[in-house]
Amino acid sequence: MSNKIKLIKNGTLVLPDRNEPIEGDIYLEEGVIRKINLETGSRKKEKAGGEGVIDAKGLLVFPGLIDMHVHLREPGREDEETIATGTAAAAAGGFTAVACMPNTLPPVDNQESVMFIKQLARDCPARVYPVGAISKGRAGKEISEIGEMVHMGAVAISDDGSPVHDAAIMRRALEYAGMFGIPVISHAEDSTLTGNGVMNEGYESTRLGMPGIPPYSEEVCISRDIILCKHIGTRLHIAHVSTKGSVELVRRAKAEGVHVTAEATPHHFTLTDTLIGKEFNTNLKMMPPLRTQEDVDAIIAGLMDGTIDAIASDHAPHSSEEKEVEFDHAPNGIIGLETTVGLVATFLVRPGHLTWNDIARKLSKHPAGILKITGGELKANRVADITIIDPKAAWMVRVDKFASKSRNSPYDGWKLHGKVRYTILGGNVTFAS
Amino acid sequence: MTVKRKHLLGLEELEPHEILSFLESAKVFREVLDRPIKKVAPLRGLTVVNLFYEPSTRTRLSFELAEKRLSADTVSFTTATSSVKKGETLKDTVRNIEAMKIDMIVIRHQSAGVPYFLTRFSDACIVNAGDGQHEHPTQGLLDLYTIWTKYKKLAGLRVVLMGDAKHSRVIRSNIWGLTKLGASVAVCGPPTLLPVEMEKMGVEVYTDIDKALDGADVVNVMRIQLERQTSGLLPSLREYTTLFGITRDRLKRLNKNYTIMHPGPINRGIELADDVADSVNSVILEQVTNGVAVRMAVLYLLAASEGKNVKQD
Numbered sequence: 074m075s076n077k078i079k080l081i082k083n084g085t086l087v088l089p090d091r092n093e094p095i096e097g098d099i100y101l102e103e104g105v106i107r108k109i110n111l112e113t114g115s116r117k118k119e120k121a122g123g124e125g126v127i128d129a130k131g132l133l134v135f136p137g138l139i140d141m142h143v144h145l146r147e148p149g150r151e152d153e154e155t156i157a158t159g160t161a162a163a164a165a166g167g168f169t170a171v172a173c174m175p176n177t178l179p180p181v182d183n184q185e186s187v188m189f190i191k192q193l194a195r196d197c198p199a200r201v202y203p204v205g206a207i208s209k210g211r212a213g214k215e216i217s218e219i220g221e222m223v224h225m226g227a228v229a230i231s232d233d234g235s236p237v238h239d240a241a242i243m244r245r246a247l248e249y250a251g252m253f254g255i256p257v258i259s260h261a262e263d264s265t266l267t268g269n270g271v272m273n274e275g276y277e278s279t280r281l282g283m284p285g286i287p288p289y290s291e292e293v294c295i296s297r298d299i300i301l302c303k304h305i306g307t308r309l310h311i312a313h314v315s316t317k318g319s320v321e322l323v324r325r326a327k328a329e330g331v332h333v334t335a336e337a338t339p340h341h342f343t344l345t346d347t348l349i350g351k352e353f354n355t356n357l358k359m360m361p362p363l364r365t366q367e368d369v370d371a372i373i374a375g376l377m378d379g380t381i382d383a384i385a386s387d388h389a390p391h392s393s394e395e396k397e398v399e400f401d402h403a404p405n406g407i408i409g410l411e412t413t414v415g416l417v418a419t420f421l422v423r424p425g426h427l428t429w430n431d432i433a434r435k436l437s438k439h440p441a442g443i444l445k446i447t448g449g450e451l452k453a454n455r456v457a458d459i460t461i462i463d464p465k466a467a468w469m470v471r472v473d474k475f476a477s478k479s480r481n482s483p484y485d486g487w488k489l490h491g492k493v494r495y496t497i498l499g500g501n502v503t504f505a506s
Numbered sequence: 507m508t509v510k511r512k513h514l515l516g517l518e519e520l521e522p523h524e525i526l527s528f529l530e531s532a533k534v535f536r537e538v539l540d541r542p543i544k545k546v547a548p549l550r551g552l553t554v555v556n557l558f559y560e561p562s563t564r565t566r567l568s569f570e571l572a573e574k575r576l577s578a579d580t581v582s583f584t585t586a587t588s589s590v591k592k593g594e595t596l597k598d599t600v601r602n603i604e605a606m607k608i609d610m611i612v613i614r615h616q617s618a619g620v621p622y623f624l625t626r627f628s629d630a631c632i633v634n635a636g637d638g639q640h641e642h643p644t645q646g647l648l649d650l651y652t653i654w655t656k657y658k659k660l661a662g663l664r665v666v667l668m669g670d671a672k673h674s675r676v677i678r679s680n681i682w683g684l685t686k687l688g689a690s691v692a693v694c695g696p697p698t699l700l701p702v703e704m705e706k707m708g709v710e711v712y713t714d715i716d717k718a719l720d721g722a723d724v725v726n727v728m729r730i731q732l733e734r735q736t737s738g739l740l741p742s743l744r745e746y747t748t749l750f751g752i753t754r755d756r757l758k759r760l761n762k763n764y765t766i767m768h769p770g771p772i773n774r775g776i777e778l779a780d781d782v783a784d785s786v787n788s789v790i791l792e793q794v795t796n797g798v799a800v801r802m803a804v805l806y807l808l809a810a811s812e813g814k815n816v817k818q819d
Contacts, residue, residue, distance in 0.1 A: 275702060275703060276702070276703040276706045278701070278702075279701035279702055279703055279704050279706075279707070280678075280706075280707065281618050281619070281640055282618050282637075282638055282639030282640035282673075282675055282678055283618045283638065283639070283640070284639075285701075285702070350619075352622070352626075353618070353619030353622050394595065397595065397597055398595055398596060398597070399596060399615065399617035399620055399623065400617055400618065400619045400623075401616070401617040401638070402617065
């Protein structure tokens with residue numbers, strides 16, 4: 074097989090446990106990393122070439138990137154994305170694994186649904202880790218059969234897309250999930266405070282006369298969940314943190330020793346609500362909504378000081394006929410698998426906020442650790458999931474070239490730096506450019 | 507009296523001289539309305555579609571009359587249900603209408619930004635007749651016109667906008683128009699009906715009606731909707747009247763030669779006392795007349811900017 078990789082030579086390895094990249098060669102065998110020769114040792118220039126050898130000179134070699142928050146839409150909305158197209162988008166974006174949220178039709182709230190996804194994902198170009206629903210039907214009334222879902226391969230539970238409105242259900246979910254050591258992923262939102270809001274509440278919503286979603290719609294729910302987590306002692310993960318206040322709540326909780334982790338999306342550290350009034354572009358509509366520059370700055374600060382553990386795209390495909398409507402009526406969400414690396418490189422690494430080694434943690438080691446899944450490291454005898462990025466290459470986002478079935482990205486036409494060159498899954502190339 | 511502009515989407519995007527062009531032009535058309543034959547020919551041969559996705563009586567009638575008096579061919583389409591519920595997207599509806607060869611679209615819609623959305627795929631001139639709670643630029647212009655013709659200026663006047671600023675597109679258009687032409691603007695209402703950070707629009711914000719009215723020249727009173735009570739934003743309309751109703755007693759704080767305005771329809775005895783609405787200082791019916799003239803001016807100047815109108819002698 075020509076896409077079977079035996080050697081990645083002369084690469085700059087970005088190891089999550091180090092603070093600086095280091096030159097080295099990676100030898101692969103049977104889909105596993107056999108050995109890594111680092112510059113520190115007596116490494117002699119690798120001369121091997123030919124089939125199965127990647128010369129990664131000038132390129133950054135990462136442990137396979139993991140997106141811990143995506144929507145693959147299958148079953149139910151195969152017109153928007155399937156497990157096959159979603160994982161192709163993942164590979165094209167440099168990801169070797171994704172965790173998919175359970176808000177499908179029907180929702181993933183039982184072992185059969187988990188099995189269905191695992192089966193469809195078997196020959197796909199990225200590992201797929203299903204997240205099960207917290208509550209049956211995502212209705213927030215009764216907890217799902219979490220144990221059976223975990224035994225079938227679910228790695229976490231979440232009612233993502235909707236909050237768990239009932240504090241008692243959230244309490245039971247945290248208690249019960251603790252038995253399996255899996256995190257409860259909170260889509261933190263108080264829907265009574267969200268009301269009919271369609272964008273961040275602030276000067277922009279006032280100016281545009283659009284119903285606003287106050288930042289405390291998110292913060293009230295995060296506070297509740299942190300308090301529950303503190304008492305119950307099991308693991309809580311906050312999805313898509315979007316406000317300055319939320320970052321501060323997580324920071325304080327971590328300082329108190331609460332078992333909470335958090336993620337942020339690229340759109341929440343690159344875009345603000347001031348863009349909405351320019352074109353009423355519905356690809357700027359998502360939940361949580363785009364906030365202000367102050368919030369963007371706080372999220373970047375949270376990523377820098379470790380308050381926010383992971384970066385996740387919240388890849389949310391929607392058909393163009395659903396998005397090309399009045400702003401009020403458009404569904405929430407944008408796709409992100411194929412722009413995450415470019416956005417991270419352009420808006421976090423180039424300005425000097427984070428190093429590439431930080432990125433290896435936020436996009437690989439930490440998601441693997443939070444979900445307790447394979448990957449997140451480049452070490453001998455570990456599975457050969459590897460992402461190779463050219464940090465200097467500039468490219469233009471072209472949604473019509475995306476592997477995803479959907480096109481709902483606000484970044485179309487943006488010039489980004491940092492391009493995925495190879496995505497390698499178990500020693501096989503799943504994407505090359 | 508020209509503007510270089512294909513669409514009228516809102517007053518926020520207009521330059522002061524453009525607003526003045528609309529007002530000057532309205533003055534000419536206002537005179538037409540006093541003639542025995544109230545009809546001129548500049549839009550002869552042009553087709554205007556009034557697309558109303560929200561029930562409206564006076565704005566639609568006012569636009570229709572303005573169009574007819576400019577000799578345009580007009581058709582109107584009103585539906586209370588949104589396009590989404592109907593199964594056809596707004597985009598498809600508008601493209602279908604446009605395929606029938608039309609020149610201008612006057613659109614009212616419940617969602618903010620819809621007039622802008624139309625400009626992305628339509629070749630017609632788009633006139634915003636009210637989009638959600640965003641803007642109602644022709645109402646804003648007619649309010650400006652009414653004040654401007656009475657005082658012969660706007661700069662230096664103090665205007666109070668009373669009521670539900672959170673849900674009012676009229677207030678937003680008034681704020682942009684008035685501040686651009688140098689008036690000082692105060693907004694007054696209960697905190698639950700005041701949107702956040704409204705001061706950044708260049709206005710003073712009050713919850714104390716007496717302070718707001720102190721030394722004002724014009725009070726423009728907004729309609730208060732019963733649904734604000736049922737949705738929990740107000741304890742009762744009765745309490746609203748007690749705290750924010752414009753009564754004769756409260757008018758003592760205003761400057762001499764003050765003006766009372768209301769975009770209609772009035773809830774008599776709720777936001778505006780009966781005797782105040784009908785007093786000599788009330789210009790509420792003049793606003794309605796001026797509305798037709800202002801809409802004629804808007805349609806005329808936009809068509810002229812596109813070179814569509816029949817040249818007048």
